Amino acid sequence: MTDVKLIDSRGAACPGPITDLARAYRNSKVGDMLELWATDKGVKADTEAWAKKTGNEIVEIKEEPDKIIVKIKILKR
Amino acid sequence: MEKVLIIGGGAGGIILANSLDPKDYNVTVVDKDEYHYYQPWYLYVAFKGSKRKIGKPIASLLKPGIRYVKDEITEINLNERKAYGSLRITYDYDYIIIATGTSPDPDPIPGLREVFNEYGDYHTSVQNSLKLWNHIKNFKGGTIAIGQASPTCKCPPSLLEGAFQLEEYLNKKGLKSKTKIKFFTPFPRAYPAEPMNKVVEPMVEERGIEVMPFFDLDTVDNEKKILTSIEGDTINYDLPIIVPPCKGTKIKILPEGLQNEDRFIISDKYTMKIKGFDNAFAVGDANNLPTSKTGVTAHLEAKVVANIIQGKYDKFTGRINCPFDTAYGKATFVIADYDNPVAPYPPTRMKHFMKMSMARIYWMTLRGYADPIFDFYFDFTNPVKLNEKYATS
Known part of the structure; x- marks a missing residue:
């Protein structure tokens, strides 16, 4: 089973959740699963653009009442 | 009398020390450096060659009755309530506040150390800013690559502020047609927070x-x-202006496991209490709070921690208020908190005047004399109000 690395960016508005995602990406390897928690509404568009740019896969984006969860699979590193 | 030990004489450490009454608390501030610097001015040293005096001795900024010790702390044991430094003194305490800021670390990026040593930057010290100014004033044309080397960086607006200052300088020197400015960023756009990006993107273009x-x-x-x-x-450059990655404190903190992979101290985002401890706090850039690393957050966090130590209820709202010099005499502020996104606050000449005035008011702020002004200002520019006014239009 792959470990899922949880990135809790709730509350981050500036510079925002991409900071934590980019940092986690630097320390990741192919096959890793990242789970990003955020409250910043921009997280959906930003992670989609990020995944497109970096060639990684967004497995799921889930909106919960108190947070948005983005699950990412690292395909390229 | 309860002993309060503050590690770090930056904005967070000094404001916290001065917020406690030395008649009620035995307060000690320990820092390895003797001087405190007004860091936002590094920008003007690097891009304008400003000679303004921006350093003052830490001891001169503390209220009478607060002790300053010049020492480099090497180990803090939170279970034993003790800290150790290079002077071989054992510091014991009832409360400890770690306010050590960030330390620049170019080494994780191959090749960056050499460039950093040669060109300096506009974020880390007066010396490094002067080094960069020497390269800028002798620049005759070519491609300038400017940006941050890691997503974790102090003061999010300052990166673009650098690019704006640079463009204004080149324009005034008549070098604009011979120069390409390439602003690189790990974020999806020029300014990471979308609402502020909408404000500044037209200027960038x-x-x-x-x-x-x-x-x-x-x-x-x-x-x-x-x-x-x-x-x-890839970017080919003639002049590299690269702000190195920011890391947390190098002090050994026990028990282990209280720092993230960049050595920032894991603390509660409302109380700044270090995970698992009621009498230990990490304030300002040294902690891992999901907010900007800036003087204003250090200031507001320090006020909250001072209240908590004095037994009053208080919590940090995540408020940021980052001055953003957009050059040509205008500026704006990046304002948000944990519950409210960044407001698209437009740049004006008045805000530029406020940013410039801060260089003077700053020294009063450290001593607590400017508190009434700030209380009024923070309420006046509450992110809820700003978003109501500007976000819809």
Whole structure:
């Protein structure tokens, strides 16, 4: 089973959740699963653009009442 | 009398010390450096060659009755309530506040150390800013690559402030047509928070600054003069202006496991209490709070911690208020908190005047004399109000 690395960016508005995602990406390897928690509404568009740019896969984006969860699979590193 | 030990004489450490009454608390501030610097001014040293005096001795900024010790703390044991330094003194305490800021660390990025040593930057010290100014004033044309080497950086607006200052300087010197400014950033756009990006993006375009988004620096080849990103993009440069990655404190903190992979201290985002401890706090840039690393957050966090130590209920709202000099005499502020997004606050001459005035008010702020002004200002510019006024239009 792959470990899922949880990135809790709730509350981050500036510079925002991409900071934590980019940092986690630097320390990741192919096959890793990242789970990003955020409250910043921009997280959906930003992670989609990020995944497109970096060639990684967004497995799921889930909106919960108190947070948005983005699950990412690292395909390229 | 309860002993309060503050590690670090930056904005957070000094404001916290001065917020406690030395008649009620035995307060000690320990810092390895003797001087405190007004860091936002590094920008003007690097891009304008400003000679303003921006350093003052830490001891001179503390209220009478507060002790300052020049010592480099090497180990803090939170279970034993003791800290150890190079003077071989054992510091014991009832409360400890770690306010050590960030330390620049170019080494994780191959090639960056060499470039940093040669060109300096506009973020880390007066010396490094002067080093950069010497390169800028002798620049005759070519490609300038400017940006941050890691997503974790102090003061989010300052990166673009650098590009704006640079463009204004080149324009005034008549070098604009001979120069390309390439602004690289690990974020999706020029300014990371979308609402503020909408405000500044037209200026970036109008001034011919080329933005390279999702450019997270991986290597620097200073012989071939090429930057390469993790994402696989490259920039050829003649002049590199690179703010190195920011890391947390090098002090050994026990028990282990209280720092993240960049050594920032894991603390509660409302109380700044270090995970698992009621009498230990991390304030300002040293902690891992999901907010900007800036003087204003250090200031507001310090006030909250001072209240908590004095037994009053208080919590940090995540408020940021980052002055953003957009050059040509205008500025704005990046304002948000944990519950409210950044407001698209437009740049004006008045805000530029406020940013410039801060360089003077700052020294009063450290001593607590400017508190009434700030209380009024923070309420007046509450992010809820600003978003109501500007976000819809």
